[in-house]
Amino acid sequence: MSFRRAMCAVALCGVAPAAASAQSRLVEGGYEITYLGFAGFRIDFTARFDGNRYDIESHAYKEGVMRAVTLRYEGRNRAWGRFSLRDGAQPSGGSLSIIVDDKSRTWLALYGPGGQLSETHNPPWKPPQPKDEMSEADKIGTLDPLTATLMVVMKGDDACRQTAPSNDGERRIDVTLRQVGTESPQGAGVPEAKGNILVCEIYSKRVAGYFDAPPEEAESKKERPMKIWMAHLDDTPFRFPVKLEASPGFGTAHGHLLYFRERPLTEEEKVAMQR
Numbered sequence: 001m002s003f004r005r006a007m008c009a010v011a012l013c014g015v016a017p018a019a020a021s022a023q024s025r026l027v028e029g030g031y032e033i034t035y036l037g038f039a040g041f042r043i044d045f046t047a048r049f050d051g052n053r054y055d056i057e058s059h060a061y062k063e064g065v066m067r068a069v070t071l072r073y074e075g076r077n078r079a080w081g082r083f084s085l086r087d088g089a090q091p092s093g094g095s096l097s098i099i100v101d102d103k104s105r106t107w108l109a110l111y112g113p114g115g116q117l118s119e120t121h122n123p124p125w126k127p128p129q130p131k132d133e134m135s136e137a138d139k140i141g142t143l144d145p146l147t148a149t150l151m152v153v154m155k156g157d158d159a160c161r162q163t164a165p166s167n168d169g170e171r172r173i174d175v176t177l178r179q180v181g182t183e184s185p186q187g188a189g190v191p192e193a194k195g196n197i198l199v200c201e202i203y204s205k206r207v208a209g210y211f212d213a214p215p216e217e218a219e220s221k222k223e224r225p226m227k228i229w230m231a232h233l234d235d236t237p238f239r240f241p242v243k244l245e246a247s248p249g250f251g252t253a254h255g256h257l258l259y260f261r262e263r264p265l266t267e268e269e270k271v272a273m274q275r
Contacts, residue, residue, distance in 0.1 A: 023049075023264070024049060024050040024051070024264060024265040024270060025048075025049055025262050025263065025264055025265055026046065026047070026048050026049075026262065026263055026264070026265050026269065027046070027047040027049070027260075027261070027262040028044075028045065028046050028047075028259070028260075028261050028262070029044070029045050029240075029257065029258075029259060029260045029261070030042065030043065030044040030045070030257075030258040030259050031043045031044075031241075031255055031256065031257055031258060032255070032256060032258050033244070033253055033254065033255040034253065034254050034255075035066065035251060035252075035253045035254075036251045036252075038064055038065040038066065039063050039064030039065065039066070040062065040063065040064060040065065040066035040067075040253070041060070041061075041062055041063070041066060041255075042060070042061055042062075042063045043058060043059070043060045044058065044059045045057065045058040045059070046058075048265060048269060048273055049265075050265060050270050050273050052082045052083060052084060053080075053081075053082055053083075053273060054079075054080065054081060054082070054083055054089070054150075055078070055079075055080045055273050056078065056079045056080070056146060056150065057076065057077070057078045058075075058076065058077045058078075058146050059074075059075075059076050060073075060074070060075040060076075060077075061073065061074045061075070062074075071100060071101045072099060072100070072101055072102075073098075073099070073100055074098070074099045075096065075097070075098045075099075076096070076097040076098075077094065077095070077096050077097075077144060077145055077146040078094065078095045078146070079091065079093070079094040079144060079146040079147040079150060080092055080093055080094070081093070081111075081147075083154070085236070085237070088151065088154040088155070089147070089150050089151055089154055091111050091143065091147045091150075092110070092111060093108070093109060093110045093111060094108075094109045094111075094143065094144030094146060094147045095107065095108045095109070095144070096144060096145075096168055096169060098168070105121065105122065105123065105125075105169075106121070106122045107119065107120070107121055107122075107125075107144075107168065107169030107170075108120040109143075109144050109167070109169070111143075111147075114140070115140040115141035115142075116140065117139045117140065117142065117167075119139075119169065121169060125169065125170060127170075127209075127210050128210065132209060132210035132211075133209075134167075134170075134171070134172060134208045134209045135208065138172055138207060138208035138209070139167065139172070141165055142165045142166065142167035142172055143164070143165065143166065143167060144166075144167065144168070145166050145168060148164040148165065148166045148175075149164075151164060152164055152177065153238050153239060153240055154238055155238075155239075156237040156238050156239055157198070157237075157239065159177065159198065159200070159230050159238075159239045160177040160178060160179035160198050160200035160228075160230060161177070161178070161179060162176075162177060163175065163176040163177075164176075164177070165207070170209050170210045171206070171208070171209030171210055171211060172206075172207040172208045172209050173204050173205065173206060173207065174204070174205045174207050175202060175203070175204050175205075176202070176203045176204075176205070177200050177201070177202055177228070178200060178201045178203070178225075179198055179199070179200050180199055180200060180201050180227075181198075181199040182196040182197060182198055182199060183196065183197050183199055183229070184196060184197070185197060185231070188229055188231075188242070188243060189243070190229065190231055190242045190243065190257070192233065192260070193231035193232060193233060193242060194231070194232040194233065194234075195231075195232050197229050197230065197231040197242065198229065198230040198231075198239060199227065199228075199229055200227065200228050200229075200230060201225035201226070201227055201228075202225055202226040202227070202228055203225050224247055226244060226245060226246040226247075227244065227245045227246075228241050228243070228244045229241070229242050229243035229244070230242070233260055234262070240257075240260075241255075241257075242256070242257045243255060243256055243257070244256075
């Protein structure tokens with residue numbers, strides 16, 4: 001697994017928007033991914049919930065040595081819609097803003113019935129070759145990375161028994177989670193968790209779209225999966241990522257939760273969600 005592929009899966013499963021009860025609240029959290037002992041990647045999120053509506057934003061960026069010696073990367077993802085504790089999320093839309101080196105792009109996705117997708121690219125997206133175009137069939141049922149994460153989190157104890165079809169506007173990658181065990185909060189080194197923590201493996205699969213590098217030889221074989229730990233952190237039935245391990249070729253990348261906090265929404269924040 002390449003480091004880029006590892007970071008794609010981290011971006012999907014390392015952003016933990018906390019699902020809320022019916023109360024209005026704001027939840028904030030942050031993750032750090034280190035590689036070979038050096039800080040490399042950071043993901044922060046802010047989730048707003050009011051009644052049955054959600055509006056979540058995430059910010060992923062390089063830091064430390066990784067930022068100094070590699071190309072600039074910065075990604076912002078927003079997801080909004082409605083939800084219920086019984087049925088989970090009913091997404092309305094998602095947006096991405098991505099900067100790689102000196103190039104930037106945005107993508108807006110609006111979700112319709114039957115998994116239909118309406119999208120807007122800026123600048124307009126033109127795949128280099130016809131084979132790099134995603135078909136309409138490939139797009140049906142796909143979700144922006146942050147919305148896909150929310151769907152995983154809201155599965156609760158079944159979070160690691162599913163496949164999340166993630167779409168960033170240029171490519172579709174299916175991320176499959178499989179539970180392989182459980183650990184206690186003390187054993188996992190996450191004392192703030194409530195109850196046992198799920199230990200899961202993550203497999204990613206290229207489905208369609210543009211990839212700027214051919215599949216590595218290892219991808220044609222059984223890849224070495226990443227591992228993720230999913231825990232209860234509040235009084236909802238949902239589970240949030242709290243740890244991650246990946247081996248992108250050599251060495252090991254480690255991800256961990258830096259902070260998780262919540263408070264009631266202010267009246268100004270409630271009004272802003274209605275816009």
